[in-house]
Structures are given as structure tokens and as C-alpha cells.
Amino acid sequence: MALPPLFSAVGATGLLVIMSVGLLAVSTFHPQALSGLRMNAADAAAPVLNVVSAPLQKAAIFVRDVTGLAALQAENARLLEENTKLREWYQTALLLEAENKSLRELMNVKLDTPHTYITARILSDSTNTFAKSLLVSAGSADGVQKGQAVIAADGLIGRVVEAGEHSARVLLITDMNSRVPVLVEGSRQHAIFAGQNDKKGTLVHLPPESKVSRGARVVTSGVGGVFPVGLPVGVISDTEGEIVIEPFANFNRLMHVRIVNKPEDPNLRPGGF
Numbered sequence: 001m002a003l004p005p006l007f008s009a010v011g012a013t014g015l016l017v018i019m020s021v022g023l024l025a026v027s028t029f030h031p032q033a034l035s036g037l038r039m040n041a042a043d044a045a046a047p048v049l050n051v052v053s054a055p056l057q058k059a060a061i062f063v064r065d066v067t068g069l070a071a072l073q074a075e076n077a078r079l080l081e082e083n084t085k086l087r088e089w090y091q092t093a094l095l096l097e098a099e100n101k102s103l104r105e106l107m108n109v110k111l112d113t114p115h116t117y118i119t120a121r122i123l124s125d126s127t128n129t130f131a132k133s134l135l136v137s138a139g140s141a142d143g144v145q146k147g148q149a150v151i152a153a154d155g156l157i158g159r160v161v162e163a164g165e166h167s168a169r170v171l172l173i174t175d176m177n178s179r180v181p182v183l184v185e186g187s188r189q190h191a192i193f194a195g196q197n198d199k200k201g202t203l204v205h206l207p208p209e210s211k212v213s214r215g216a217r218v219v220t221s222g223v224g225g226v227f228p229v230g231l232p233v234g235v236i237s238d239t240e241g242e243i244v245i246e247p248f249a250n251f252n253r254l255m256h257v258r259i260v261n262k263p264e265d266p267n268l269r270p271g272g273f
Contacts, residue, residue: 115228117151117258118142123167125254132175132197134158136257139166147226149260155232155248156180156220157257170257173233173247174201181223182233186216193218193233193245201234203243214239228260 120138138144140163148160150170158178162169173180178195182203191206203218216236222229238244 116261118144118261119256119258120144120168121256122254132172132178132195133161134170134172134254134257136168136170136259137166138259139164139168141165143261144168144259145262148262149220149227149231150257151231151260152249152254152257154250155234156227157247157249157251157254159226160259168259172251174198174251180227180233181221182218183221184210184212184216184218184236187212190221190223199247199251200237201245201247203236203245206243212236212239212243218245228262231260 118138120136120142122134123137124135134157136150144160144163146160146163149156150158150160156173158170158172158175160168161171171178172195173193174195174197176195176197178193180193182191182193183189184191184203184206187210189206189210189212191203191210193201194204195201203212206212214236218233218236220227220229220231220233232248234245234247236243237246
């Protein structure tokens with residue numbers, strides 16, 4: 001007589017439970033016994049896993065691409081906004097330039113002639129305890145003349161004291177024989193930067209009633225005509241006793257310098273009037 005379906009299902013379930021318990025017991029006490037079976041099962045399931053995982057992988061790639069596209073769109077929108085602002089600033093700058101030109105013409109303001117430069121490489125450094133000078137690779141053949149100001153990337157370093165045909169000697173502003181007419185920004189006080197054969201210099205010939213503060217910038221005043229006006233010299237680092245100026249230029253890292261050409265004054269003609 002055939003068993004009812006319920007009893008058949010219960011029997012099959014019980015058989016599977018018994019087999020599972022048996023396999024678990026075998027794998028617990030003899031793990032190596034089922035290693036081959038596990039690998040065979042994995043090999044058999046690999047094609048199925050590939051088929052199942054392929055859509056998931058494609059979905060993940062799609063999500064990543066969509067996310068990247070969204071990021072690119074956001075970046076593009078940001079750049080477009082910045083570009084619009086830059087165009088607005090450009091138009092504003094053009095307008096201000098035109099207004100500035102109009103005001104200069106109205107007030108008859110004459111601007112200083114722009115300076116040109118001669119770039120030279122440092123050939124030797126004869127800096128020692130008693131003299132601070134450099135030899136550079138430009139001379140009279142390049143347009144270098146005695147008295148021209150010499151600057152580095154950060155500020156003034158000295159002036160030409162000798163000019164050969166293809167080389168020139170530069171006296172540094174830190175040399176004890178160097179004197180540079182300067183102007184203290186903020187207070188607008190005129191003074192002289194004096195070298196001390198050291199890394200720093202001092203501010204001399206400052207009116208007694210003058211008040212300067214630490215951190216104030218010092219630039220060339222243009223008095224005397226040797227140094228053009230407005231070249232950065234240094235910053236006041238100490239006001240106790242002597243007023244100490246720390247130059248902007250780093251004299252220990254100089255490789256190239258620029259020699260400032262003096263603009264020719266059309267009102268000055270050689271040979272008298």
C-alpha cells in the first residue's frame with residue numbers, strides 16, 4: 001500500500017536531515033575527506049555563479065558610470081559658473097582700465113617709463129668677511145653699465161660697480177660700503193639702507209621724530225637716480241636700538257639676477273644744450 005503524500009514528504013525531509021548531520025559530522029572529524037567534494041561542487045557551480053553574477057556586475061558598472069557621469073556633470077556646471085564669473089570680472093577690469101586711462105588723461109598724469117632688464121647668471125661669489133660682491137655673466141656688450149640696479153626674484157640685491165665687456169661686478173646691498181636711499185612704507189619716511197657685511201642691514205639717517213614699526217616694508221625711494229623707485233628692499237625686523245632691515249632677497253640661493261636698464265631721458269642730450 002502506498003504511503004500518503006504527507007508521510008512521503010516527512011520521510012524525505014528526515015532523510016535529508018540525517019544526511020546533512022552525517023556530512024557535518026564527517027567534515028568535523030575528517031575535514032580532508034570532503035575537500036575534493038567541495039571543490040567538485042564549486043567547479044560545478046562556477047558556470048551557474050558566472051551566469052548569475054554577470055547581470056549584477058553589469059548593474060554595478062552601470063551604477064558606477066552613472067555616478068561618474070553625474071560627478072562630471074556637476075564639475076562641468078561648476079566650471080561653467082566659474083567661467084561666467086571670470087568673464088564678468090574681465091569685463092569689469094576692462095571697464096576700470098578704460099576709466100583709469102580717462103582719469104589719467106584728465107589729470108595729465110605722466111607714468112614712469114617701464115623698465116627693461118638684462119638677465120645674467122652668477123659666475124662667482126667673492127663674498128667674504130670684508131666684501132660682499134658677485135661676478136655676473138653680462139657686460140657692456142649686453143648693455144650693462146656701471147651704476148645699474150640689480151635685482152633677484154624677491155628684491156633688490158645690489159648695483160653694478162664694474163662693467164667689463166662680457167662680465168660685471170655687483171656690489172651687494174649688504175656690503176658695508178653700500179648705501180641705498182629707501183622709503184618706509186606706511187610712514188613714508190625717507191632713510192638710507194646701510195650694509196653691515198652681514199645678512200641684514202640697518203636704517204640710518206632717519207629723522208629723530210620718525211616712528212617706524214616692525215614688519216614695515218622698505219622700498220627704494222629713487223632719490224639720487226641710481227636705483228629706480230619702488231624696488232623692494234626688505235622688511236623691518238627690529239626697532240630696539242638700531243633699526244634692522246632683513247632683505248627680501250636670499251643671497252645664499254642666488255643663481256640668476258636681473259640688471260635694470262635705466263630709461264633714457266629724452267630731455268638729457270649728450271654734449272650740452
